[in-house]
Amino acid sequence: MKIIHTGDWHIGKIVNEYHMTKDQEYILDQFLHIVCEEKPQAVIIAGDIYDRSVAPVEAVELLDKILAKIVLEHGIPVLAVAGNHDSPERLNFGSGILKTKGLYIEGVLKKDATKITLNDEYGPVNFYLLPYADAVVVRDVFEDPGIRSQQDAMKAIIERIGAAMDKDERNIMITHGYVRGSEEPETSESERPLSIGGTDMVSYELFNDFCYTALGHLHSPQRAGNENIRYSGSLMKYSFSEVKQKKGVNIINIDEKGVSDIAFRELVPMRDMRIIRGELKHLTDPAVYNAANREDYIKAILTDKGELLDPMRKLKSVYPNVMLLEVEDRGSKGDYFLSAKTSRSKSKLELFSEFYKYINDTELAQESSGVLAKIIEEVEKRGEDREAN
Structure with missing residues (x-):
């Protein structure tokens, strides 16, 4: 039987x-x-x-x-x-x-x-x-x-x-x-x-x-x-x-x-379930998404370091059945401690650069550092002008 x-x-x-x-x-x-x-x-x-x-x-x-x-x-x-x-x-x-x-x-x-x-x-x-x-x-x-x-x-x-x-x-x-x-x-x-x-x-x-x-x-x-x-x-x-x-x-x-x-x-499903992981730019690259069935049910784990603008919409434009979206947590190392003595001996740009490296495991890019230096300089100048008035 x-x-x-x-x-x-x-x-x-x-x-x-x-x-x-x-x-x-x-x-x-x-x-x-x-x-x-x-x-x-x-x-x-x-x-x-x-x-x-x-x-x-x-x-x-x-x-x-x-x-x-x-x-x-x-x-x-x-x-x-x-x-x-x-x-x-x-x-x-x-x-x-x-x-x-x-x-x-x-x-x-x-x-x-x-x-x-x-x-x-x-x-x-x-x-x-x-x-x-x-x-x-x-x-x-x-x-x-x-x-x-x-x-x-x-x-x-x-x-x-x-x-x-x-x-x-x-x-x-x-x-x-x-x-x-x-x-x-x-x-x-x-x-x-x-x-x-x-x-x-x-x-x-x-x-x-x-x-x-x-x-x-x-x-x-x-x-x-x-x-x-x-x-x-x-x-x-x-x-x-x-x-x-x-x-x-x-x-x-x-x-x-x-x-x-x-x-x-x-049994082979009409749509499989898959987990994809990487930076948003990589996952939305045609060479990546065309290598498998775009109609699959997807859980996406993004590893981007900076802020993302409407990542779900961008993912759904190439993976229409994205079910879940996670952003990999890079801030799970615990609290960042800084003593008053250390803070007085370093500039604002140095302090921010150290904190950025602690959170992201990478140095602040030179271009970003330059932009941030200008912002800090402008904010400090406005503060001085306000005190003078």
């Missing part, structure tokens, strides 16, 4: 005041192309289908279009769970009707996890659909006051599944959360924290009885503890902390014993 594992679509997301729906439509059309090419027996969506609980109309329409093509046109079952960004109740609406068409969506946590069984030439493959639920919700559903953390919650859920699970069959977990392996996971700024203080973390050992665990929540494609516990990552970059990440989907092949192969298919 071939399975495509994806997640964290965040349809309807707004990044730095830019609506991403058109970009998401572009990438989801590319995803559809991969689905048609790979011809899987199932598609997994591991949560955060929408970016917020009440999704905008265009986001709902886009999801409807994509799922209709996968399930109705191509006849491929889709198994999806709610993430922490989704509304469990809204996502769960109509699930009883939809499953008759091959669309299995689990939005609300139940004490007995939903199990969907699909068959291949080797027999049944069992998919357990486990939507995201906070520990407080799990405590209430399981009526267990001892559940205090996500680890406690997941342990209780897995133990109940395990009590009825045939471990000789191939079992796949689909869930959404922060699963930690032996290595520190790669996180992103666009991931909404599940809790504070580390109580959101779940140990990967809890999933040892599953031949594959399809995870959502972390936006970087990565494994969690072992090869068969994986995040597919988000479809697109949603913050500048993700600029170095490759985005795509996991292709999993299951044989009679379990996972035989896992491959990663990369």
